[in-house]
Amino acid sequence: MTRRAIYIIAFILFAALVVWPGIEVLNICIFGDSASASQPAAGVLAGLRQWTLLINTLCLGASVAAGATAVGAAMAWCATRTDLPMRGFVSIAWLGPLFLPALMLGIAWTGMVQIHGFAAIAGIFIFNYYPIAAVFTASSLARADRHALEAAEIAGGRRLARKLLFRQALPSMLAAACGIFIFTIADFSVPDYISSIGPKYNVYSDEVFSRWQRAGDASGAVATSLPPLALGLAAFAAASRLRGRSNCIIRGRFHPAPPRALGPWKIPAVFFVWFVLAVSFMIPVGFFIYTIGSPGVALDALREARRDILNTMIYSAGAAVAALAIALVIGHAAARAGRKTRAAIEAAAALPFALPAIALAIVMIRMWNRGGAADYVYASVGIVIFIMLARFYIFSHAVVSAGLGAVDPDLESAAALAGMGPARRMFLLLPRIAAPSLLGAFLLVFVLSMRELDAIVLIPSGNSSTMFRVYNAIHFNRKEFVAALCAVHVFLTFVPVAICSLFARRGIEVSL
């Protein structure tokens, strides 16, 4: 197979499975939807209610982005720049909330205390998404150069050194904040669940759901997703620019800066770090284990929901593999292409991610619910794999293209001269060289797919999944069952990552 044929096939798959849903959104908004009593997009967006939704969505997104970034940056600073006890453990433990979906964190905390309204929704998101900011900031702070900091300290004291560190970390922090903002405004399940009791906090993603499910207005639902899509794309563009800046800090010989003594701040810092770890992961998981009561309950839950658990693992792994296969070729093309081409590919890949997940699901239903051959996808787990692939492809792409970008092109030329064909170079040579990145991309998409509820909540085939089951069972007062399912889900999300970490001799790379 020639290099061109490989690229053509990959780009067709990329266009059909990742880009097309985004285009379909615009198609429905502009030309309407023949299958429903459609309103023109302009009519939908002109209502006064839109302002309330926009303000609510912006408030939530901005508060969570600011809060999670502040918590994550503080955690990162404590773990990388100070002599905090057990800081090595802390910098692994803060990944815990990523294995615990935000909805489950909400279930745990509403099960323990009466929390409702905006503050509760924002709090749940902040403690669930802060690891993104922590990881970004920590990677930036770890690049702090000892000599540069010493020079700053001599010139302007500790204050200037801190300022230098802050400036160095700022682009990463802001990039993380943009990512957190996108995740937050796209989420439907947490605002819906936390608003189950008390005043309803309406956001765009909830409105999209409502218009589709309750009013049966597909084009209205899709049109309602345009403002959050615009916000998401703007945040993505900002994150991409900031990511580029944070990557150009180190010059010349690098000497890592030693951690600073916390002194009298040690106890407050230890308290803060362990408080965050406890609130975001340890207490919720402990609550689930406590609620389960006996191992028998967990085994019963496993028996009852085994089909759902298996399905969840299948579509998450399926989406991760599919995303990896496409990202290997497209990511390679992006890594070897110019800045503008790279940016265009990234923007196209980001489109489905920036959409509220519910809107993506509606578009996918429209695309695959056509009968005939498409029914094989619509009626099977295939559609769930395709939705996850479209939604999270951008992560696989970013990690793989960063990994392949670091591979010397001369190595490929040498392999070609030695007689290795394009297909073997693409699918054997490059994966071996960039294996840590590929593994990182696989695990990232796997974990994100395991966490996802919104994208599958409308799809009949997504009905048999752990997240769906949990979402429904919480309404039936089955606290032990829900707790057991949540604990099993967290465990099953964590296990593949743990196994890969143990066996990956060269480690796992997730450079975004």
Next chain:
Amino acid sequence: MPRRTRVRRGTQLEDSSTNMFLRCQIVIYFFIACALAAAGCSKPGVVIYTSADQTFAEPLLAEFEQKTGVVVQAVYDIEAAKTVGLVRTLLEERSHPRCDVFWNNELIHTMRLASAGLLAPYASPAAADIPAAFKDPKSEWTAFAARARVFIINKDLVKPEDYPKNLGDLLIAKWRGKIGVARPLSGTTLSHFAILYEVLGVDRTRDFIKQLIANDANLPSGNAYVAELVAGGQLAFGLTDTDDYETQRAAGKHVDVVYPGAGGDGTVVLPNSVALIKDCPHPENGKKLIDFLLGRDVERRLAFSDSANIPVRDAVESPPHVKRIGNITIMSAPMPKVAENLDARLDDLKSFFLK
């Protein structure tokens, strides 16, 4: 130390990453094999869409699988949209139906599907002893195992003489902020309010809603939450379904129940309904499943379950805490008209409850 890299015979490149790469491949192939195996195993013999609570429906469907050997693929509703979501999916799939049987835990939406021409007639022999009032004249649906809209009362907060008797008691100033009704945008509460529009008239219903909101009624998203808030003592009483009341009663909570409107307008009773989908892919298995669901045993088991459904057949046994259908004063409503006007009523309700 430089990494050992060797190119052999122009095709094979070995380095320290080879083993790692092979391990990764093994893990990924394992996942793919699992996916293919699972995909190959899942060939449904009948597809059912049901808004019945998964907890109660699942064991019944598993029993049907065991008895008949027909593999059932069940699609459940989501609590955020309830039956409306499944109806939406059925309408979406009307040109190429995937679903064979629709088991709805309320009737109004089933009637809407019948009017839309989505249902196929099937007079199940198992429904021979179900009263005619619970069957469609054209045999497009059959109702069974009802729920009623009742008041759940916290016995610690409300004295027996203060128990609410009809919906007007939700407007008493004494109970301001201590009463609860689920937001009537989906589920049985939507059906209940849609019935009120036809029974009381549009103006009186709108006045009732305005006064309800003015009386600071707690408006959670579902009936289960109303029951939970009353049982937990945050509310004195609220409007809910019999199954949600039963969940709290069975959990030992200090709650009581009142069937509203005895001697007056009556209680809203919402039976389950089951229907065969027109042009469905597995009609014979669908009919078998309908026969099973309409059997006396299923209705009896639903009565004895935590769902505490009210049997519509006198001959079906029920536990003492489940009221017999003959002992309930049922609110008389023009159900076909309720179904016909549902969309307009929902739009009106949104103007009050979705701001």
